[in-house]
Amino acid sequence: MPRSGPKSIAVIGAGVAGCALAAQLRRLGHRGPVSLWETGRGPGGRASTRRSRHDAALRIDHGAPLLNITGDADPLLLQPLLAGGWLEPWSGVIAQLQGESTLKLGQADALGLGQLYRGAGGMDHLGQGLLHLAGENVDAHYGTLVRFLSIEDGVWQLWGRERELLGQAHWLVLSSTLLAHPRSRMIFGWDDVPLKQAAAPLADLQLDHALTLIAGIRTEARSNLLVVLDAVAAAPWRALPFGLLHLDAAAQQHWGLQRITVQPLADGRCAVVAHSTQAFAADHLDVYGTHSAVARMLQLPPDEGREDIVVAALTIALEQVMGLWLPRLDLGQTDRQLMRWGAAFPLAPGLPSELMFCPRSRVGFCGDFIAGVGFGRVEGALRSGEQLAHELLAFT
Ligand SMILES: Cc1cc2nc3c(=O)[nH]c(=O)nc-3n(C[C@H](O)[C@H](O)[C@H](O)COP(=O)(O)OP(=O)(O)OC[C@H]3O[C@@H](n4cnc5c(N)ncnc54)[C@H](O)[C@@H]3O)c2cc1C
Known part of the structure; x- marks a missing residue:
């Protein structure tokens, strides 16, 4: 991993927030590598579309069927998505x-x-449009669950289920609470909360505080x-x-x-x-x-x-x-x-936005669980990705 040059960023989760982060990083001029890790078969997360290889006309928006924009100012990525034909008014x-x-x-x-929009041709086109805006610096890995995290010599390591090394990066972004919330113990029977375990030796009070608040988020x-x-x-x-x-x-x-x-x-x-x-x-x-x-x-x-x-x-x-x-x-x-x-x-209040960026540990959070306009909705996911990109760019 090179010590000089633009810093690499690993983003876990290719829902709207993770894809928005990648898109906004590019728009702000970040030229370093961005890797995206996603368990699903493509981008979208809870704003995705069920399709069938055997039935080309079938598409079902089985999560969010649309998005609504309620804030005073539009998310910065809204116009590029509309102009690119990825989103359309509903x-x-x-x-x-x-x-x-x-x-x-x-x-x-x-x-x-507020203003209603939907993915043009399916809600999954929102995630795809964001990745289009993110450009070729993004290395997306689908069908991949990140199971363990660690930090060695100041570099974040991402590990798979069999403890195989998946990737490494200077900065780690979680765009989902899965690796930071005790619910993973209940769902998967894991005996650890991966980010909590990895963060323990770092003694970063801000990250510890963020992890405590994330653990309290109910859904x-x-x-x-x-x-x-x-x-x-x-x-x-x-x-x-x-x-x-x-x-x-x-x-x-x-x-x-x-x-x-x-x-x-x-x-x-x-x-x-x-x-x-x-x-x-x-x-x-x-x-x-x-x-x-x-x-x-x-x-x-x-x-x-x-x-x-x-x-x-x-x-x-x-x-x-x-x-x-x-x-x-x-x-x-x-x-x-x-x-x-x-x-x-997610249920309010979510993670306060002051805690979404922990520079000492080089960890960021984005997603609809970040408190603010659009909390719990696609709008919040979009805005949180945009905001985190600005915070990260000040450091990378
Ligand atoms: C049924 C339903 C209806 C909804 N209706 C609306 C609506 O009408 N309007 C609206 O605005 N919002 C609606 N929402 C909410 C909206 O879908 C979410 O707010 C938004 O999509 C969240 O995006 P996100 O990127 O924050 O999270 P997610 O979409 O959850 O993305 C996180 C991604 O991270 C991946 N991931 C997590 N952990 C790992 C890991 N360890 N390794 C690899 N990948 C990982 C997940 O697979 C997921 O794809 C609805 C949601 C649902 C479920």
């Missing part, structure tokens, strides 16, 4: 289901306030039902007066659903995603879904029996809600899948 109608039957068109929740889960309707079945869905329905507290309690997004496909079909409430997801946390990345990482055998039960419960809820507009709705024969998000939304 012009659909948001509606709220109040109680058990009243529909209020145009009534947004916190995820629908909400979601169990989402993904439905794909053929062109005939999709027709009445495509004619609905809204593209995104969110349920008020009473309706959520009644049906166990929080949101329903209707996503027309180019070939006449339609994808529908029913987002469960936090309470429903908490009751079914151990049912991952056949396509879950966590289940794959844990090499868990599919538990189709339990998955079927969750899918059936969510299907009934979806049929009942949408039965208000689509009488005699029967989704029993449709293609349905479960997508469980164990940590869908």
Whole structure:
């Protein structure tokens, strides 16, 4: 590892925040190497799109279906993303289901306030657009879980599951709390919190403080039902007066659903995603879904029996809600899948932005868990990546 010249940065996680960091570093003139490490098959994280090699027209935004910008000033990367055709304004109608039957068109929740945008051609194009802006200095490694961290001679080392060396860099950035939060012990049965273990000998009070606060961040889960309707079945869905329905507290309690997004496909079909409430997801946390990345990482055998039960419960809820507009709705024969998000939304207050940059240890944090405008949303992820790039550039 060269001691002089531009410093290298290893970014763990290629969600919106990690990709935004890489893009903004480039825009600010950083010419040093940036490596990106991601367990998923591509960029996007919770703002990604499910696609199929065998079905080119299929795309389901199974996490965030859109992003909303609420701050006074736009994120700096917004215009380049729009200009590059990676993002587009979302012009659909948001509606709220109040109680058990009243529909209020145009009534947004916190995820629908401000200016609305979506990835052009799928939410995963947001991450891809950011990486396009980041240019060729970024060396992205997908399908790779960083399991252990250490620091030797002032250089961060990233290790895989078999303790094989994956990479090294002068600066380490976590764009997810996974390696810094005790939940990894519960999910994966790890006996350590990787960054905490690696940081212990550094005796950096700022980093220790950040780690203490990160350990206290709680998250909400979601169990989402993904439905794909053929062109005939999709027709009445495509004619609905809204593209995104969110349920008020009473309706959520009644049906166990929080949101329903209707996503027309180019070939006449339609994808529908029913987002469960936090309470429903908490009751079914151990049912991952056949396509879950966590289940794959844990090499868990599919538990189709339990998955079927969750899918059936969510299907009934979806049929009942949408039965208000689509009488005699029967989704029993449709293609349905479960997508469980164990940590869908961080809960406030998150990590104060003063602690996102720990220069003494050469560690940075970005992600929607950083307190500030857009906390818990795509907007916050974008802004945190931009902000960290500025902090890092002052040092590298
Ligand atoms: C169902 C759902 C609906 C949502 N709806 C909305 C919405 O309508 N509007 C909105 O603004 N936001 C919404 N959100 C939230 C939004 O998706 C997130 O705020 C945003 O995508 C977070 O981006 P991020 O980069 O901070 O984190 P992430 O997207 O979580 O990215 C972190 C990445 O790091 C990777 N990673 C973590 N640890 C490791 C490791 N050790 N090794 C390798 N890779 C690792 C993960 O695989 C992940 O890809 C929704 C989220 C969900 C789940």
